Amino acid sequence: MAGKPTDWSETEVAATVRSYLDMLRLEVSGQPYNKSRYRKVLLPLLSNRSESAIEFKHQNISAVLMKLGLRPIRGYQPAQNYQQSLVPEVQRQLALSPSLIELVLAEALQAPKASPTGKLDFTSASIPSIILPEASKWTSAQTGRPDYAAIEASNRALGLAGELVVADLEYRRLVKAGKAHLARRIDHVSQSRGDGDGYDILSFEESGKEKLIEVKTTRSRAETPFFVTVNELKVSRAHSDVYHLVRVFSFGHDPAWFRLRGSLDASCVLESNGFMALPRPA
Known part of the structure; x- marks a missing residue:
């Protein structure tokens, strides 16, 4: 019978974090890389670990990065059940790589190259699990620490691009349902009237009932x-x-979306500083 898996040593954790951050640097720099190749390079540095174990550890690092106010690598879904020694090691290596933090945060301010009009599917994604940032991380202005979500929220070009693809999705949905007369009445109110209405798009249900739509857009994960x-x-x-x-x-x-209905304090966990929000699990 196989023995109980042992905790990863400091050397193993350090090598795995280094591998992950190397991939993240390539990704935010727009350079190609191969996750499988990185896992294979790691294997001889670890104590009888499998590629699947490495992959799960990389998912752990994704969760840690999100808690620390940065964004993870695409394709590694955050896994939160991680050994505590992982957090200080990620922090240590990030402190030694300020240029990586700068690259990630610079990405949050980049204007989209093109609006992916027509690329949102009609089917919404499921509501993601909550990953709460560290308590001291809710307001980057107070801590001086990186906060990808806060910086990205100030990116007006990204916000507008997201609104345009959602307005397009609503238009296509209504036309497909044979409600072109309603589709023509969709109003991008944040552009036609400004930001004071508390929502971005006025659309309609197929019955003709109004829909007030607020759009929030990120390059990062659903969480x-x-x-x-x-x-x-x-x-x-x-x-x-x-x-x-x-x-x-x-x-x-690979843009996707999910929807929260009703009052935001019912559908989200809100922190009073700002309000930073995360969807409540369904």
């Missing part, structure tokens, strides 16, 4: 926190029967 304003929260409460928050994620790569 990435987003920010809502006091006005958005107020409007979502006052119009909870027609209010929808659409979260667009993986923007510019």
Whole structure:
């Protein structure tokens, strides 16, 4: 019978974190890399570990990076059940690589190269699990630490691109349902009237009932926190029967989306500083 798996040694953890951060640097620099090749290079440095064990450890590192206010590698879904020694090692190596942090945060401010109009599927993704950042990380202004979500929230070009693809999705949905007369009435209100309405798009159900849609867009994973304003929260409460928050994620790569209905304090976990939000599990 196989023995119980042992905790990874400091040397193993350090090598695995180094491998992950090397891949992250290549990814944010726009250079190709092969995850399988990186796992194979790691194997001789570890104590009888499998490639699947390495992959799971890399998923652990994804979760740690999100808790520390950065974004993970695409394709490694965050796995939160990790040994505690992983956190200080990730922090140590990040401290030795300030240029990597700068690259990741610079990505959060980049304007999209092109709006992927027509690329959102009609079917929404499932609501993701919550990954809460460290308590001291909710406000980067107070801590001076990196906060990918906060920086990305200020990227108006990215926000507008996300709104355009959701408006396009709504238009295609209504036309497909034989409701072209409703599709023509869709109003991109954040552009036609400004940001004061508490939502970005006025659309319609097939019945003709209004839909007030607020759009939040990220290049990162679905689990990435987003920010809502006091006005958005107020409007979502006052119009909870027609209010929808659409979260667009993986923007510019393989964009997808999920929807939260009703009042934002009912559908999200909100932190009062700002409000930073994460969807409540369904």
